[in-house]
Amino acid sequence: MTHVPATGSEPLAPPLPRPTPTSAPYWEGLAAGRLRLQHCQTCAAWIHYPRVRCPACFGTDLAWEAVEASGVLYTFTVAVRPTAPMFAGSVPQVIGVVELPVGVRITTTIETDDPDGLRVGMAMKGVFDTSERVALLRFTPDR
Amino acid sequence: MPLSACVAGVAQHRAQRHFRGSPLFSIEQWANLAAEALSDAGIEPGEVDGICCGGDIIEASRFVPATIAEYCGWSVNLAERVDLGGASAVGAVWRAATAIDAGLCDVVVCGFVSEPRPPDPNPGPPDPGYVYGASSNEWGSPQAEFDIPYGNLGQNCGYAMYARRYHDLHGWDEASRAKIVVDQRASAAVNPDAVFHGVPVTADEVLSSPMIATPLHMFEIVMPVSGAAAVVVTSQKRAGSARHRPVRVAGFGEHITHKTPTYAPDLLTTPVAAAAQKALAMAGITPADVDMVQIYDCYSITVLLTIENSGFCGPGQGLAFVRDHDLSYRGDFPCNTHGGQLGFGQAGLAGGMSHVVEAVAQIQGRAGERQLARHDRAYVSGTGGVMSEQSALVLVGL
Numbered sequence: 001m002t003h004v005p006a007t008g009s010e011p012l013a014p015p016l017p018r019p020t021p022t023s024a025p026y027w028e029g030l031a032a033g034r035l036r037l038q039h040c041q042t043c044a045a046w047i048h049y050p051r052v053r054c055p056a057c058f059g060t061d062l063a064w065e066a067v068e069a070s071g072v073l074y075t076f077t078v079a080v081r082p083t084a085p086m087f088a089g090s091v092p093q094v095i096g097v098v099e100l101p102v103g104v105r106i107t108t109t110i111e112t113d114d115p116d117g118l119r120v121g122m123a124m125k126g127v128f129d130t131s132e133r134v135a136l137l138r139f140t141p142d143r
Numbered sequence: 144m145p146l147s148a149c150v151a152g153v154a155q156h157r158a159q160r161h162f163r164g165s166p167l168f169s170i171e172q173w174a175n176l177a178a179e180a181l182s183d184a185g186i187e188p189g190e191v192d193g194i195c196c197g198g199d200i201i202e203a204s205r206f207v208p209a210t211i212a213e214y215c216g217w218s219v220n221l222a223e224r225v226d227l228g229g230a231s232a233v234g235a236v237w238r239a240a241t242a243i244d245a246g247l248c249d250v251v252v253c254g255f256v257s258e259p260r261p262p263d264p265n266p267g268p269p270d271p272g273y274v275y276g277a278s279s280n281e282w283g284s285p286q287a288e289f290d291i292p293y294g295n296l297g298q299n300c301g302y303a304m305y306a307r308r309y310h311d312l313h314g315w316d317e318a319s320r321a322k323i324v325v326d327q328r329a330s331a332a333v334n335p336d337a338v339f340h341g342v343p344v345t346a347d348e349v350l351s352s353p354m355i356a357t358p359l360h361m362f363e364i365v366m367p368v369s370g371a372a373a374v375v376v377t378s379q380k381r382a383g384s385a386r387h388r389p390v391r392v393a394g395f396g397e398h399i400t401h402k403t404p405t406y407a408p409d410l411l412t413t414p415v416a417a418a419a420q421k422a423l424a425m426a427g428i429t430p431a432d433v434d435m436v437q438i439y440d441c442y443s444i445t446v447l448l449t450i451e452n453s454g455f456c457g458p459g460q461g462l463a464f465v466r467d468h469d470l471s472y473r474g475d476f477p478c479n480t481h482g483g484q485l486g487f488g489q490a491g492l493a494g495g496m497s498h499v500v501e502a503v504a505q506i507q508g509r510a511g512e513r514q515l516a517r518h519d520r521a522y523v524s525g526t527g528g529v530m531s532e533q534s535a536l537v538l539v540g541l
Contacts, residue, residue: 017288049289077303078357107405120311
């Protein structure tokens with residue numbers, strides 16, 4: 001079951017990721033300020049999110065390698081209404097997808113004081129958010 | 144294998160925001176709904192030998208078809224629970240048709256129910272499911288780990304992200320996106336069973352309704368309602384002696400590539416493209432040959448992408464296509480003539496069956512005030528998740 005209560009008047013905290021044995025290197029990387037992804041040693045595909053098998057060739061020879069935390073804004077939305085009660089204190093929240101040069105896409109939030117200025121295709125750079133127990137990778141326009 | 148199975152009968156309850164009937168358990172609702180659909184078809188309950196259902200039987204989280212078969216007193220050769228969200232209904236119909244054409248069974252009820260149950264006098268702890276919607280927050284779930292912590296859950300923000308990318312690549316004609324809602328609400332306005340019966344809207348009203356997730360407004364998002372919908376699928380032989388014009392399942396397709404849009408191969412070429420191509424090819428027709436489309440519409444953007452991806456216009460031409468055509472029951476491109484879910488209301492998984500029910504009603508010539516003059520061939524789509532799981536049907540009147 002989930003660990004988030006469904007009712008109560010106290011504000012609900014956004015849920016944090018719970019790393020798994022497979023994904024732990026990803027989260028350890030973020031905590032150290034580095035973006036590490038799985039790289040398939042068989043077919044050379046980059047993989048996100050972490051898996052036990054490469055989704056391109058289904059091989060298992062996967063290595064963790066550091067990549068630049070930068071990319072382009074693939075798409076985004078400004079959630080005016082919270083997407084769930086846990087995010088009631090976060091609206092308006094800019095939820096987005098960033099595409100890295102190696103081809104993978106990452107769900108994130110966009111840190112900006114000018115959401116109206118955001119455009120699909122804009123250059124973005126990573127922001128390692130270590131304010132909570134598990135580090136998150138957010139992005140901000142790179143200008 | 145030539146396709147010959149037919150839809151013979153339908154049942155659909157009025158969409159209601161405030162349910163005025165007597166609450167029944169889901170299993171009771173399902174049995175009653177099946178009886179209505181069988182009665183409509185003129186087929187005896189004892190003839191049923193197949194069930195396609197969804198995960199909406201609250202009293203049975205698992206072993207759903209067995210629970211239904213036992214409750215209804217049926218011995219079935221097909222017991223299918225379809226798990227495709229909004230595409231479950233369309234998926235159920237082709238699964239039933241294929242099983243019948245394979246000789247496995249002869250009469251299959253495909254039903255989905257979403258009406259209130261009696262209040263529990265001893266309620267347990269609230270189900271946290273509603274917090275996460277269609278997303279899973281279980282440990283080890285990719286969504287729980289990589290999407291939900293960033294607020295990417297539920298449906299609104301996902302569909303909004305499709306819309307954002309579409310507009311940034313193909314232009315910001317928001318009035319045409321709103322026109323999808325306007326045209327469908329014009330059809331709902333003459334449908335006495337629709338939640339928005341008698342309540343048309345203008346594009347200005349759509350675009351000035353509250354912003355939910357940019358660029359999508361409240362009126363571009365379905366209204367949850369109570370309701371239920373079912374069809375009876377049977378062999379062409381049995382359908383020939385049923386009460387109404389047989390509606391043949393002439394083609395179908397299904398395609399799934401992702402659960403969360405972040406990981407879709409291409410956000411603007413959604414899985415319905417492959418599903419539609421297969422369905423139309425199987426039926427031996429082209430998009431130009433259909434008399435109507437009944438397109439799954441949880442959001443305005445869903446309709447836009449489905450029209451485009453299904454081949455009714457070219458890539459990036461969807462907004463111009465909507466601008467140039469009247470999508471209402473009076474128009475030259477009748478789309479969601481019951482109002483769609485945007486106009487009829489969305490009754491859980493039964494919402495996806497509303498498109499099938501409307502196509503059958505139109506083909507059988509019993510769509511009332513919104514009856515189309517040309518009504519022999521329909522293209523129907525179903526969409527689950529966030530443009531994730533998509534199914535398509537071609538239905539042809541015999």
